Amino acid sequence: MSVCQLCGSEQIAITVPQTKPFVKHYKCSTCGEYEIVGTFIDALKNEPYKSRRYLLSGVFRESSSRGVILTLDTATIDEILDMASVPDNPLPEFRAQCVHYTNYTASH
Numbered sequence: 001m002s003v004c005q006l007c008g009s010e011q012i013a014i015t016v017p018q019t020k021p022f023v024k025h026y027k028c029s030t031c032g033e034y035e036i037v038g039t040f041i042d043a044l045k046n047e048p049y050k051s052r053r054y055l056l057s058g059v060f061r062e063s064s065s066r067g068v069i070l071t072l073d074t075a076t077i078d079e080i081l082d083m084a085s086v087p088d089n090p091l092p093e094f095r096a097q098c099v100h101y102t103n104y105t106a107s108h
């Protein structure tokens with residue numbers, strides 16, 4: 001069965017990009033869109049990454065909402081985890097919620 005490698009959700013679509021046959025492209029309703037190099041998928045199931053998958057989920061969700069799709073492999077994992085460890089600036093999040101609220105009220 002196909003599940004999200006990060007959150008375990010079954011609400012996902014997996015494709016293999018034609019231009020990058022060595023990666024799997026995941027589209028998860030929780031984590032957004034991300035790619036994992038095939039050889040790295042097993043590494044995610046073990047420490048030190050297993051307990052950090054929720055961090056990756058947050059990074060991927062945030063970046064794919066900006067149209068950036070990150071590819072996870074041994075070369076990028078540390079960089080991506082660094083992105084997760086940077087303290088969140090609450091302002092953009094707050095602004096995003098305001099925009100959402102404005103759009104919601106405008107359409108109802």
Ligand SMILES: [Zn+2]
Binds near residue numbers: 004005007009030
């Ligand atoms: Zn997920």
